Amino acid sequence: MDYKSFLSIAVIFVTAIQTTNAKTVVFYPPPLTSYILYHTNVAEALASLGHDVWLCVPQSIVKKGLVKDKSIKILEYGEHLGDLEKTIYDNAGILDRFWDGETQEISAMYRGVIESGKIANAILSDKTLIDNIRNLKAELAVLDSMPFNMNMIVLPYMLDIPYALIGT
Structure with missing residues (x-):
């Protein structure tokens, strides 16, 4: 076997191994810009390894065009x-107090938890989103470990998908 034939077979073999080991991964970050960007960075790393990566992003944030990497597929919802x-920040009042230089009181955090719980219920009731995720037949769901997002841990349980938590 000559060198070129061997190299061609090696390339095909390596490509086949990478493709066979590729997994479908669904990311569900909290619906806030900073978390979308953070999860996008991790999703890009997985996509660069050949995985089929999906990122759940609310429609209001999709419009901002934050996800630049075309190898990451967007699953719009909401x-x-x-x-x-805006709803989270307005109802919790966290940003206003921050920009006014005031200390955050525990009540502001509590309002954030309550608001996040309401939003989680609405998202988990979104049959279209749930069906879209189910149809992907994902092998892994990645959620953020931020306390406000922990209600979403129900999502991988609902769909019988193994999950991982990431956090900052």
Whole structure:
């Protein structure tokens, strides 16, 4: 066997191994810009290894065009929920207090938890989103370990998908 034939067979073999080991991974970050960006960075790393990577992003944030990497597929949701990020920040009052230089009181955090719980219920009731994730036949779900997002741990259980938590 000559050198070129051997090299061709080696390339095909290595490509086949990578393709066979590729997994479908679904990321569900909290519906806030900073978390979308953070999860996008991790998703890019997995996509660069050949995995089929999906990122759940609320429609209001999709419009911002934050996910630049075309190898990451976007699973849009929440059109009926409006601007989730604005809703969370407005109802919790966290940003206003921050920019006014005031200390955060525990009550502001509590309002954030309550608001996140309401949003989690609405998202978990979104039959279209749940069906779209189910149809992907994902082998792994990745969620954020941030306390406000822990209600979403129900999602991989609902769909019988193994999951991993990441956090900052």
